[in-house]
Structure formats: C-alpha cells, structure tokens
Amino acid sequence: MIVFVRYNQGPAVAVELREEARVAELKEVVGDQQGVRAERLRVLFAGRELRSSATLRGCDLPEQSTVHVLPPPAASSSSSSLQEQDTGGQQDQDQDLDLHSTSFSGPPAGEAEAEPTGAGCRSRITFYVFCKSCKAVRPGKLRVRCQSCRQNTLTVSRGPSCWDDVLIRGRIHGECQAESCHGNEAEFYMKCSSHPTPDDDPSVTLDLIVTNTRDVPCISCCDILDVVLVFQCAERHVICLDCFRRYSQTRLNERQFVLHPVIGYSLPCAAGCRDSLIKELHHFRILGEDQYGRYLHYGAEECLLMSGGLMCPSPGCGAGLVPGDGGRRVECDRQLGCGFVFCRDCRESYHEGACHTEQAPPPGEATEDFQVEEEASLRGRWDQASLRLLQESTKRCPQCSVPVERNGGCMHMHCPLCQAEWCWLCRVPWNRECMGDHWFG
Numbered sequence: 001m002i003v004f005v006r007y008n009q010g011p012a013v014a015v016e017l018r019e020e021a022r023v024a025e026l027k028e029v030v031g032d033q034q035g036v037r038a039e040r041l042r043v044l045f046a047g048r049e050l051r052s053s054a055t056l057r058g059c060d061l062p063e064q065s066t067v068h069v070l071p072p073p074a075a076s077s078s079s080s081s082l083q084e085q086d087t088g089g090q091q092d093q094d095q096d097l098d099l100h101s102t103s104f105s106g107p108p109a110g111e112a113e114a115e116p117t118g119a120g121c122r123s124r125i126t127f128y129v130f131c132k133s134c135k136a137v138r139p140g141k142l143r144v145r146c147q148s149c150r151q152n153t154l155t156v157s158r159g160p161s162c163w164d165d166v167l168i169r170g171r172i173h174g175e176c177q178a179e180s181c182h183g184n185e186a187e188f189y190m191k192c193s194s195h196p197t198p199d200d201d202p203s204v205t206l207d208l209i210v211t212n213t214r215d216v217p218c219i220s221c222c223d224i225l226d227v228v229l230v231f232q233c234a235e236r237h238v239i240c241l242d243c244f245r246r247y248s249q250t251r252l253n254e255r256q257f258v259l260h261p262v263i264g265y266s267l268p269c270a271a272g273c274r275d276s277l278i279k280e281l282h283h284f285r286i287l288g289e290d291q292y293g294r295y296l297h298y299g300a301e302e303c304l305l306m307s308g309g310l311m312c313p314s315p316g317c318g319a320g321l322v323p324g325d326g327g328r329r330v331e332c333d334r335q336l337g338c339g340f341v342f343c344r345d346c347r348e349s350y351h352e353g354a355c356h357t358e359q360a361p362p363p364g365e366a367t368e369d370f371q372v373e374e375e376a377s378l379r380g381r382w383d384q385a386s387l388r389l390l391q392e393s394t395k396r397c398p399q400c401s402v403p404v405e406r407n408g409g410c411m412h413m414h415c416p417l418c419q420a421e422w423c424w425l426c427r428v429p430w431n432r433e434c435m436g437d438h439w440f441g
Contacts, residue, residue: 001056004066004196007034009151009178012066017056024052030069040072044177047144047156047186062141064196068153070177128210128227129203130285131192137227137241137286140203141193142166146176148183152199156186163207204282208232209241218243219271219372219380229283233273236382244270245286250370252287252295255302265299270370271377313347314340398427411438 001019004012007030015029023043031038043050045067050059061067129140146154147169156174165171166188176183189202197203212228220243229244231237239247247270251257257265260277267284269276278284284295300320301311309322312332319337323330329350332340342348346355394403397413399420404413411424411434423434 001063003056003061004064005030005069006066007069008071009068009153019055019057021056022052023050023054023056023059026056026067027052027069034071036071042070042072042177044068044070044153044155046142046152047154047159047174049155049177062193066152066199068151068177070153070179126211127190128206129190129192130206130282131194131203133197133201134192134194135289137206137209138192138194138203140190140205142188143191143199144186144188145199146178146181146183147185147187149176149178149181150187151176151178151181153178153181154183154186160188167205167207204285205280206283207280208278208283212238214382216382217376217380219376220247220370222376222379230382231269231271231273231276232279233269233271233276235269235271235273235377237269237271237273237377238380238382239270241286244283245288247370248284248287248295249291252291252298255298257295257298257302259302265295265302271372310344312337312340313342314338395424395427398422398429 001017003015003017003026005015005026006012013033015026017026017029024038026043027038027041030036031041039052045059045061045065050067127140127142128137130136131138142160143152144154144156145152154174154176156172158172160166160172169187170185172186172188173184174186190205191197191201192203208229208231210228210230212224212226215224216228216238217224218228218240219237220239223240225240225242228238228240231239248267251267257267258277259265263277263279264281266277266279266281268274268278285292287295304311304320304322307322309320310330312319312321314332314337317332317338317340319332321330321332321337323344328344330342330344332338332342341350343350343355348355394405396402397404397415397418397420399422400415400418402415402418404415406413406424412430413422413424414420415422421430422428423430423438425438426434428434
C-alpha cells in the first residue's frame with residue numbers, strides 16, 4: 001500500500017509498505033530518509049498518535065492516506081495522556097449503538113468504515129459527503145486539524161460522539177504537536193473516501209444521509225434501500241434518495257420551497273411534519289447539476305421578487321430588474337439583458353391604455369404530485385425502529401448504563417465507553433464462574 005508521509009510539516013512523500021506492516025516499520029523508513037532515530041519519531045493520524053506496535057490496517061489507515069511524522073519534541077509534552085493510543089490487536093464485537101441523531105459509530109476522528117461484504121454481510125458506512133470532484137454523494141472520511149495552524153498535527157482529548165461535536169467548533173480540544181503552534185482547539189472536516197484528496201479540498205457533510213442498518217422502509221415507495229435520508233422531524237421519517245430527488249424536484253416545479261430567514265430556501269419532511277426543515281442545503285445536490293442550478297436560480301428569483309424586483313419576460317432573457325419608479329413602462333437593461341420594453345402589469349410589450357390579458361391563476365393552486373400515505377408514514381420512522389432495536393439487541397452496561405450491542409462473539413462484553421468487562425447474560429462483572437458456565441452461551 002502507498003502512504004503519503006509529511007515529515008515535520010514538509011511536503012508529502014510517498015512510502016510503499018505492506019498492509020500488515022507495523023507503525024514501527026514506517027518510522028524506520030522515515031528515520032532512514034531523514035537521518036533520525038526511528039524510535040524517537042511520532043506518527044500522527046486523524047487526531048491520535050499511533051503506537052509503534054500497531055499495524056497499519058489496525059489503525060484504519062487506508063490506501064493513499066496522509067500521515068504526519070514529527071521529530072522528537074524539544075521538551076516533554078503535557079499531552080502524554082493523549083498519545084500512544086493502542087489501535088492494534090483484536091477488537092471486541094460490542095460497540096456503542098448508533099442513534100445517529102445523537103451519536104454515530106466509528107473510530108474517533110477515523111475513517112468511514114465498512115463491514116465485510118461477504119455472504120450475509122452489508123456494507124456499513126459511517127459518513128456521507130457531497131464530493132465536488134465526483135459531483136455526487138459519496139462515502140466520506142472524518143479528519144481533524146488544529147484550528148490555529150490548520151495542520152493535521154493535533155491530538156484530541158477525546159473522539160467526537162455526536163454531530164454537534166463535529167459541526168460546532170470549540171466542543172473538542174487537544175494539543176497541537178507542531179513545534180511553533182500552541183493551538184488547542186480541534187476543527188473537524190470531511191473528505192471524500194472514493195479518491196485521494198488534498199487537505200485543503202474538504203467535502204460538504206451530509207449529516208442526514210445514513211446507511212439503513214435498521215431496514216426502515218421509505219415513507220414514499222415503502223422499499224428498503226441501503227442508503228436513506230432521515231428527516232429532522234420528531235418522527236425521524238426515512239426516505240430513499242430516489243424519492244427524495246423526486247420530492248424535491250416536484251416542490252421545485254411547484255415553487256413550494258420554504259424560506260427560512262437563517263437557513264434559506266429549504267424543504268420540510270415529505271410527510272408534512274412541523275419543525276423539520278433541512279438545515280444543510282447541500283442535501284439538494286442530490287437533484288443533480290441541472291436541477292440544483294434551477295434551485296439556485298429559483299432562490300435568486302424569489303429574493304428579487306420579494307424585494308420589489310421583477311424578471312424580464314422576453315424569451316431566453318430572464319434578467320433580474322429593479323425598476324426605479326412605479327411606472328408601468330419597464331426597459332430591460334441592455335448590459336445585463338436584451339433591452340426589451342414591456343408593461344409591468346401584463347408582462348407584454350409596452351402599450352398605452354388598459355391591459356387585455358387574462359388574469360393569472362392565484363398562487364398556491366399547483367397540483368401536488370408527491371404524496372405520502374399515512375400507513376407508509378407510520379412504518380418509515382427511524383425512532384420507532386431504533387427503539388425496537390434497543391429492546392431486541394442491546395443491554396445497558398451495569399457500570400455506566402450506556403446501551404451496548406452484541407452482534408456476535410462470546411458473552412464477555414467490553415464496554416466501549418467506560419471499559420468495564422461484564423457478562424451479557426448475568427450483567428455482572430466478568431468472573432471465572434461466567435467464564436466456565438456460559439462463556440459461549
């Protein structure tokens with residue numbers, strides 16, 4: 001595999017290693033190149049310092065990833081508790097339950113992960129982004145950098161546990177390992193995992209798009225698709241991406257987007273739930289380049305009309321105009337448009353006397369082509385499926401009460417939050433009696 005190494009914030013240099021290679025081997029290669037003792041080097045990746053004994057695969061280090069290798073510090077660092085996080089070794093089967101609205105799975109500040117895709121297994125991706133290069137929705141990978149120097153040399157005090165930790169600055173701190181920087185605030189950003197991208201080319205986070213691990217049906221077509229969008233309503237309704245595209249295009253054709261003073265022109269849940277407007281407008285990139293361009297044009301038109309302007313009615317023009325007086329005679333600006341002179345009232349060529357055009361139909365009478373049946377709405381609720389999943393496949397840790405999922409393996413549970421070891425059947429600390437009686441059920 002190819003790994004790009006940035007030594008002491010210098011240019012990235014390609015290093016070829018085996019996937020089974022350990023971090024110590026990477027240090028030896030860099031040490032030979034830079035004339036530095038390998039055991040004194042520090043390797044930083046995704047907000048953590050990697051142990052020398054860990055394998056590259058165990059560190060979630062995919063092909064063509066970029067790691068930072070730093071020389072030994074001039075003085076002892078106060079962040080020793082943040083360093084040498086062990087990422088190697090066999091991991092237990094249990095994990096935090098992914099509720100998505102409050103937390104998400106995956107390693108701290110790590111990679112978009114996927115489960116094995118053999119028989120009976122389904123790919124499970126943690127993050128989705130809109131990639132400007134691919135011009136499509138793609139699996140994403142989460143990265144962290146120092147907000148002060150904007151280098152990937154920050155070791156974080158803890159990994160993010162919810163979207164607010166990622167999207168809101170200042171919630172997670174750490175220590176920047178760069179020699180000339182004293183920053184301590186983490187800044188998270190997303191990158192497309194489909195191809196290598198530079199650090200200065202982030203992708204837009206689509207936090208409402210998730211992998212449908214709970215097999216919740218779409219509220220429109222009732223099919224169960226692998227990737228879905230979960231609305232921010234109280235019911236957490238689920239819609240597949242094809243139906244969301246059709247829903248958005250229908251509302252765009254009917255000019256029924258909702259204007260929010262902070263968000264802009266957006267759409268609520270397709271089932272009509274209150275307080276469910278989509279906050280990240282890049283989700284409408286799912287419409288495609290042409291229709292997303294129409295959406296932007298629509299927003300500009302609506303803003304112009306609300307401010308007292310109007311559009312040139314000449315075919316092929318459509319220039320935005322803000323007439324200076326209240327007269328009926330309007331001339332399209334020749335520098336921006338076509339120079340057409342028209343009547344403000346009827347939008348025909350300018351004329352003297354009364355207008356003779358038929359009255360336009362009142363707004364709001366457009367036919368709604370996109371409907372969500374009540375029965376499908378009741379089935380396609382993310383929270384309902386989440387509650388059922390909690391009841392059927394999780395138990396609370398006896399020490400910290402976090403819901404823990406057992407998806408295979410023995411009865412020996414290891415809480416990912418408080419690190420407590422306990423028995424799945426007895427819900428008591430793991431002991432020799434549990435080991436002898438029902439280690440494997």
